[in-house]
């Protein structure tokens with residue numbers, strides 16, 4: 001009897017936790033104010049995406065995401081009370097994110113700043129399928145993920161372009177590379193899984209930035225932020241700061257995928273795991289949680305800083 005009561009109580013608790021966790025991984029509405037508590041104006045920041053901007057940090061856990069940290073920076077920079085509207089859901093692929101953009105037009109139209117990230121789950125799902133295949137030369141699942149990413153990203157950006165208010169800013173963030181070291185340790189013939197995936201990642205990221213730029217939006221390079229050092233390292237022989245070697249550049253890369261692709265591939269030796277992101281000559285930061293997928297608080301704050309560098 002005692003066991004049965006315990007079991008019922010446990011189940012009830014688990015159900016309650018699951019319900020709150022599901023809510024916690026989805027939409028959030030918050031007011032973000034300058035640190036001194038006073039403000040002279042208001043702003044609306046609306047964020048679209050998946051678990052990254054939803055702040056996923058494990059089951060029953062949500063942390064401040066880069067969207068929230070960026071919203072706080074907007075509050076400070078504009079001396080504003082910011083209405084932060086996170087309209088993101090853990091686990092969603094780009095087609096679902098595009099649908100969520102279309103079903104949140106009120107928050108889209110009200111926004112002074114709109115952020116969007118996505119395609120991560122499309123590629124994580126595809127990578128898992130690819131790893132489980134017996135034939136590592138069959139890249140169909142990866143090509144399909146890239147195709148869906150591009151098609152649905154364009155749909156989402158078109159919805160944003162045709163509904164955003166005049167003078168608003170839009171920031172699109174590219175993918176970083178979670179599990180980079182793990183993929184370098186997996187082989188396909190004479191190559192590594194890293195060499196297979198990097199092609200798709202670069203094409204997805206270039207598409208995201210190019211589609212952003214062509215609509216007058218900003219692009220934030222998550223791969224550079226997470227996967228290359230902020231200083232020059234001995235990973236290659238030059239004296240150029242590693243992040244500058246791989247960061248996407250509107251002046252040289254807009255409308256020119258080969259320019260971007262060839263430059264980054266020529267410098268692929270400097271792409272490193274985000275668990276040991278080098279932030280200084282003698283300092284590293286751990287930007288990924290133990291799941292090797294989602295950002296730590298330090299990672300989110302870095303992404304927010306790079307959003308601010310692009311548009312504040």
Ligand SMILES: [Ca+2]
Nearest residue numbers: 232233240242
């Ligand atoms: Ca270098």
